[in-house]
Amino acid sequence: xxxxxxxxxxxxxxxxxxxxxxxxxxxxxxxxxxxxxxxxxxxxxxxxxxxxxxxxxxxxxxxxxxxxxxxxxxxxxxxxxxxxxxxxxxxxxxxxxxxxxxxxxxxxxxxxxxxxxxxxxxxxxxxxxxxxxxxxxxxxxxxxxxxxxxxxxxxxxxxxxxxxxxxxxxxxxxxxxxxxxxxxxxxxxxxxxxxxxxxxxxxxxxxxxxxxxxxxxxxxxxxxxxxxxxxxxxxxxxxxxxxxxxxxxxxxx
Amino acid sequence: xxxxxxxxxxxxxxxxxxxxxxxxxxxxxxxxxxxxxxxxxxxxxxxxxxxxxxxxxxxxxxxxxxxxxxxxxxxxxxxxxxxxxxxxxxxxxxxxxxxxxxxxxxxxxxxxxxxxxxxxxxxxxxxxxxxxxxxxxxxxxxxxxxxxxxxxxxxxxxxxxxxxxxxxxxxxxxxxxxxxxxxxxxxxxxxxxxxxxxxxxxxxxxxxxxxxxxxxxxxxxxxxxxxxxxxxxxxxxxxxxxxxxxxxxxxxxx
Numbered sequence: 001x002x003x004x005x006x007x008x009x010x011x012x013x014x015x016x017x018x019x020x021x022x023x024x025x026x027x028x029x030x031x032x033x034x035x036x037x038x039x040x041x042x043x044x045x046x047x048x049x050x051x052x053x054x055x056x057x058x059x060x061x062x063x064x065x066x067x068x069x070x071x072x073x074x075x076x077x078x079x080x081x082x083x084x085x086x087x088x089x090x091x092x093x094x095x096x097x098x099x100x101x102x103x104x105x106x107x108x109x110x111x112x113x114x115x116x117x118x119x120x121x122x123x124x125x126x127x128x129x130x131x132x133x134x135x136x137x138x139x140x141x142x143x144x145x146x147x148x149x150x151x152x153x154x155x156x157x158x159x160x161x162x163x164x165x166x167x168x169x170x171x172x173x174x175x176x177x178x179x180x181x182x183x184x185x186x187x188x189x190x191x192x193x194x195x196x197x198x199x200x201x202x203x204x205x206x207x208x209x210x211x212x213x214x215x216x217x218x219x220x221x222x223x224x225x226x227x228x229x230x231x232x233x234x235x236x237x238x239x240x241x242x243x244x245x246x247x248x249x250x251x252x253x
Numbered sequence: 254x255x256x257x258x259x260x261x262x263x264x265x266x267x268x269x270x271x272x273x274x275x276x277x278x279x280x281x282x283x284x285x286x287x288x289x290x291x292x293x294x295x296x297x298x299x300x301x302x303x304x305x306x307x308x309x310x311x312x313x314x315x316x317x318x319x320x321x322x323x324x325x326x327x328x329x330x331x332x333x334x335x336x337x338x339x340x341x342x343x344x345x346x347x348x349x350x351x352x353x354x355x356x357x358x359x360x361x362x363x364x365x366x367x368x369x370x371x372x373x374x375x376x377x378x379x380x381x382x383x384x385x386x387x388x389x390x391x392x393x394x395x396x397x398x399x400x401x402x403x404x405x406x407x408x409x410x411x412x413x414x415x416x417x418x419x420x421x422x423x424x425x426x427x428x429x430x431x432x433x434x435x436x437x438x439x440x441x442x443x444x445x446x447x448x449x450x451x452x453x454x455x456x457x458x459x460x461x462x463x464x465x466x467x468x469x470x471x472x473x474x475x476x477x478x479x480x481x482x483x484x485x486x487x488x489x490x491x492x493x494x495x496x497x498x499x500x501x502x503x504x505x506x507x
Contacts, residue, residue, distance in 0.1 A: 031440070032447045033467070096490040097466040 033098050037107065040090055041166075044111055044118070047083040048162050051118045052155065054080070054125035055221065059151040061132045062214065063144055070136075073129040080122035087115045103235075110235040114165070117224040117231070121158070124217040124224070131210040131217075141197065141207040150186045150218045153179060157225045161232060168236040173229040177241070183222040190215045256326050260285040260424060260454040261306060261343075266320035268301055270313065275301045277478045278320075283424070288446055288455045290469035290486065292462055294501070297475040299458045303426050306456060307343035308336050324424075341368070344422035348429040350409040352401035352416075357384075357393050360401045360412055364420040379419055386452075387415035388445045407438025414445070418453075425449065427457040431464065443468050462502055466490045474498045 054073055061070035091112045094100065100108055135141075157176045164172035191212065198208040230242050256262070259282040268276035276298045283289050283306075291299040301310065308329060310316045321328045329339045341364075353360050361380045365371045371379055380397070384390040389411040393404070401412055410430060417425060427446075431439040446455060446468050459465050465472050466486060473483035474495075482495045493499045500506055 031444055092491060093487050097487060099463050099466070 033094075033100075033104075036094060036098070037104065040087070040094065040108070040111055043083065043087050043090065044114060045162065045166070047080060047087065047115070047118050048158075048165075050076070050080050050083070051121045051125070052158055052162075054122050055128075055151070055155055055158070058125045058128040058132065059148065059155075061129060062135070063148060065132075065136050065140065067133055067136050070129040070132040074126050077122055077126045080119055084115055084119040088112060091115070106235045106238060110231040113231045114228050117228045121221050121224050124221050128214050128217045131214045135207055135210050138207055141204055141211065146186050146190045146193070147211070147215060147218070150183055150190070150215060150222075153183055153186070154218050154222045154225065157183075157222060158228075161225050161229045164229065164232045165235075168232070170233045170236040170239070173232040173236070174241075176229040177226050180222050180226045183219055187215050187219040256323075257282075258285050259283065260325065261456075262321075262323045263302070263305070264321040264323065266302070266305065266318070266322060268298075268305060268310070268319075269315075269317040270301075271315040275478055276305070279475075279480045281473055281480055281483050283454060283456055284471060285454050286450055286452075287470040288450050288457060288468055289471045289473065290465035291456065291458045291473050291475060292460070292465045292501070293475035293481075294506070295460070296477075298478040299473075299475045300428055302475065303428055303456060303458045306424070306426055307340050307345055309340075309345065311336060341420050342422055343424040343426060344417035344420070345426045345428065346410070346413050346417055346430050348432055350406065350413045350433070352404070352409050352412050354400070354402055356398045357401050357404070357412060358397040361415050361419050364416065368420060380415075383415040383419040384412075386418050386449070387411045388441065388448070389415055405438070407434050407441060410434060410438070410442060411445070414442075422453065424454045424456065427455065429459055430457065432460070439464075462490075474501060476501070 054077065057069055057073040060066065061073065091108050094108055098104075157179050160172055161176045163169065164176065194208045194212055197204045230240075233239050233241055261283040263279050263281050266276055266279045267274065279298075279302060291303060293299050304310045305318065305322060310318070318330055322330060324339065324342065328334070329336075329343075353363060355363070358377075358380055361383050362376050365376055365379055381390065381394075384393060389408060392408060393399075393412075401409065404412060410433075414425075414430075431442045434442065443464065446457070449455060450470075457465075457468065459468075469486045471483065472486045472489040474481045474489065474493075474497075476497055482489065482493060482498045484494070488494075489498060490502055493502060
């Protein structure tokens, strides 16, 4: 099921194709600033990889009732938080020192926003892991079918949005936004099902509530992923589609 | 002699043009293999200070220096110092490029020939290396014996840099090196500075704050002959310590 973090290595490898700025050496000379932008990109991708792995670990811990894995997820969250601070500082420095324009400016401001979304996603994975630890203190309430499906869709959304980011693919980013409805739908479905359990038997309430929180976290992760997609579309096309993903975009002047 | 990684230092430097005091008690250090930018409004003393670093001000009548400037820990204003040697170790590139009315090759070879230390058969190699280091070789390798005056503005400036590099300086002083150039030529010079700092120590005066932000590791802000603040460039442009610095970099005055 969740594959997660290995993608990051491939992304970074692909992106490190730049040539060193040489002494009038040839047309492929890349400036100091462009190298900084590439570095920022790989920092973001590293953070995204950590977030992907956190979700993947948290869901695996849920499904396999693996408390040590849940604890590991919680322990490792600090890496995401540290990277958030580092990337934020890096973006401010780039804005101050290089006066970026056009696509470069949009890239850096989008990076600052994507940074925040990834950090929240990391926190939500931690929240899931915390619920898992509580859930594991009682027998499993019911077979997990919808929750893993929600997780699968959400993880694919995140993987695709990162691909869209790397390739400045606005169409792929838009398709991510459209999938958010499916996650919301599954969330409602699980909500109704768990309510039914809890209303019929009070002994299930504790587990039911923990599971509701897990699905709420997944639904929030999908929302944050959608925000990232909006950022990618802005970066690629200077289009703002926030608050109405289904509306047709205004023509860029 | 490591001097804490500092290539040059000014200690309590005061400078007078006749009775006018242009620099008031300036003390600062220039870190080795880094780019230090001197910024400030017109008349603040930044160019005067730069020219003290290789004693170019000696040529100005009525100029008087108090205090010290150390190069690798030794005061360049000591009476027994050979000022020509100082200017070899601390080279300069000027605002308006000033190629000699000679061939490209002879421009770069000039200093080497006068210095007399390089064997004739090595001069061509040194010229080639200097032109490569100045990112000009690819554009002129097929016309080294054409006149330097035929080059474009940006190329002439890079030729002047090559000429300065030929005598293997340790420090390169640049006085508004790109202010006479178009944006693309300017960008080439800025990129070149990033490459050069690996081998040289660079001090650049610029009235263009954004250039200082793009190009330098450390920035010193001068105002009315005083050093107001000097720090890592990122700090000066994101969160300067002094209000006057903040007013200047945000464009409130100057």
